[in-house]
Amino acid sequence: MLKSLHKRHSELAKSKRQVEILSNGIFQSGDLPKFKDKIAESNQFPLKANKLEILQINVGYMCNQVCAHCHVDAGPDRKEIMTKETMLQCLDVIKKTEAHTLDLTGGAPEMNPNFRWFVEEASKAGIKDFIVRSNLTIIRANKKYHDLPEFFKKHNVHVVSSMPHWTKGKTDKQRGNGVFDKSIQALKDLNAIGYGLPGSDLRLDLVYNPSGAFLPGNQMALEKDFKKALLDDFNIQFHNLFAITNLPISRFLDYLIASENYEDYMYSLVEAFNPEAVKNVMCTNTISVSWDGYLYDCDFNQMLNLPVKSKAKHISEYNSELLEGRSIVISQHCYGCTAGAGSSCQGSVT
Amino acid sequence: MQKTYYDPADLRKFGKISDWNEELGSKFFEYYNSVFKEGSLTEREKSLIALAVAHTIQCPYCIDAYTGDGLQRGITKEEMMEALHVAGAIRGGASLVHGVQMMNKVNKLDL
Ligand code: SF4
Ligand code: SF4
Numbered sequence: 358m359l360k361s362l363h364k365r366h367s368e369l370a371k372s373k374r375q376v377e378i379l380s381n382g383i384f385q386s387g388d389l390p391k392f393k394d395k396i397a398e399s400n401q402f403p404l405k406a407n408k409l410e411i412l413q414i415n416v417g418y419m420c421n422q423v424c425a426h427c428h429v430d431a432g433p434d435r436k437e438i439m440t441k442e443t444m445l446q447c448l449d450v451i452k453k454t455e456a457h458t459l460d461l462t463g464g465a466p467e468m469n470p471n472f473r474w475f476v477e478e479a480s481k482a483g484i485k486d487f488i489v490r491s492n493l494t495i496i497r498a499n500k501k502y503h504d505l506p507e508f509f510k511k512h513n514v515h516v517v518s519s520m521p522h523w524t525k526g527k528t529d530k531q532r533g534n535g536v537f538d539k540s541i542q543a544l545k546d547l548n549a550i551g552y553g554l555p556g557s558d559l560r561l562d563l564v565y566n567p568s569g570a571f572l573p574g575n576q577m578a579l580e581k582d583f584k585k586a587l588l589d590d591f592n593i594q595f596h597n598l599f600a601i602t603n604l605p606i607s608r609f610l611d612y613l614i615a616s617e618n619y620e621d622y623m624y625s626l627v628e629a630f631n632p633e634a635v636k637n638v639m640c641t642n643t644i645s646v647s648w649d650g651y652l653y654d655c656d657f658n659q660m661l662n663l664p665v666k667s668k669a670k671h672i673s674e675y676n677s678e679l680l681e682g683r684s685i686v687i688s689q690h691c692y693g694c695t696a697g698a699g700s701s702c703q704g705s706v707t
Numbered sequence: 708m709q710k711t712y713y714d715p716a717d718l719r720k721f722g723k724i725s726d727w728n729e730e731l732g733s734k735f736f737e738y739y740n741s742v743f744k745e746g747s748l749t750e751r752e753k754s755l756i757a758l759a760v761a762h763t764i765q766c767p768y769c770i771d772a773y774t775g776d777g778l779q780r781g782i783t784k785e786e787m788m789e790a791l792h793v794a795g796a797i798r799g800g801a802s803l804v805h806g807v808q809m810m811n812k813v814n815k816l817d818l
Binding site for chain 2 (some may be wrong): 375526527565573574578624639
């Protein structure tokens with residue numbers, strides 16, 4: 358099994374080093390424009406946050422997988438786990454927020470010991486769309502997780518799961534040996550209780566990340582191919598596919614540098630820059646909360662340790678008036694959100 | 708002067724050919740982009756045809772471009788290799804089918 362950057366004591370485990378890499382080299386020499394200058398060309402700098410629509414909470418970096426592209430640097434060795442106390446502070450905000458979407462992520466969020474309690478409590482707030490980002494294999498990892506599909510159903514959770522390809526080879530290469538077979542089994546379990554079936558209210562969406570140094574193709578075309586292949590080969594159904602660009606941070610940045618693809622990848626992101634996508638990047642309507650309760654413009658900024666530019670820095674200090682209209686903290690990784698049709702946790706943005 | 712004929716970075720500059728002839732360059736790119744849009748064939752099928760042709764004409768730029776394009780579309784390496792064998796079969800077949808000419812000539816000249 359691959360090891361996390363933290364476990365390997367890699368210099369890239371430090372977010373500061375990642376930000377340095379993203380700010381120097383081709384961006385320092387002027388070969389490529391900095392993100393700030395690029396969005397200024399279409400008068401979109403500074404990027405400002407609008408009204409909160411999506412509250413994304415990262416309940417911990419622990420994961421049963423160690424995917425090669427993971428922007429969280431998650432893995433079994435990561436000990437950063439949200440405490441019940443921080444969850445209570447989150448619940449206070451969840452109860453009063455006008456956000457239409459609550460999005461729990463990780464690591465594998467299910468590995469947080471208070472995960473089920475938190476979902477039960479949060480679901481009482483009646484938020485319209487309650488997402489749990491489940492990596493699928495967790496459902497099959499251990500007996501104690503086998504009933505997760507039923508649990509999700511009971512709380513009307515919208516399940517969003519990663520699936521890099523409909524073939525075993527490509528999936529296992531990115532996510533680890535055996536992941537494909539377990540994911541297929543988990544998807545069957547979810548289908549069996551109604552998740553992902555046409556017309557079903559039990560939403561099951563898949564996330565596609567390219568398994569290498571290239572950008573995702575057209576989301577609709579990929580969805581069509583995924584649907585056909587999963588149905589033909591495994592009799593599996595799902596609702597939508599979100600095609601997400603890999604951002605050049607954490608383990609994916611490490612991979613890009615080690616495989617000597619970093620510069621070419623940054624060129625392709627910049628070349629595919631789409632000013633239209635800037636209007637809808639997810640930081641404009643999202644707040645990301647870290648395992649220890651700090652606030653970030655997005656999950657990527659969380660991993661780069663770039664906190665929100667606001668007086669309200671922690672979930673215990675949450676204040677929508679202070680946060681709305683804040684300037685978003687940007688760097689060159691943001692090109693990942695504006696390439697082609699754009700990319701967010703909900704897929705394309707244009 | 709660069710020491711090799713091909714530089715991978717030149718692929719990014721393809722659009723620049725319009726700099727020296729805007730009218731024809733634009734017409735070409737307009738045509739090119741239309742060709743690759745979904746029609747009776749899907750964009751995916753066209754991408755595989757382009758990959759096979761790229762190998763037939765042995766254009767390094769096109770091979771680079773359409774390998775990347777295929778990956779973006781979720782085309783697997785097995786599908787890419789099969790497409791290349793189609794190119795290889797047609798290329799090989801094109802040589803061999805001329806064997807008929809050779810045979811005709813031998814039959815005509817030989818006693
Ligand atoms: S990508 Fe998701 S499943 Fe994979 S290691 Fe990271 S958090 Fe875990
Ligand atoms: S990386 Fe984060 S801050 Fe940058 S554009 Fe994307 S969502 Fe916004």
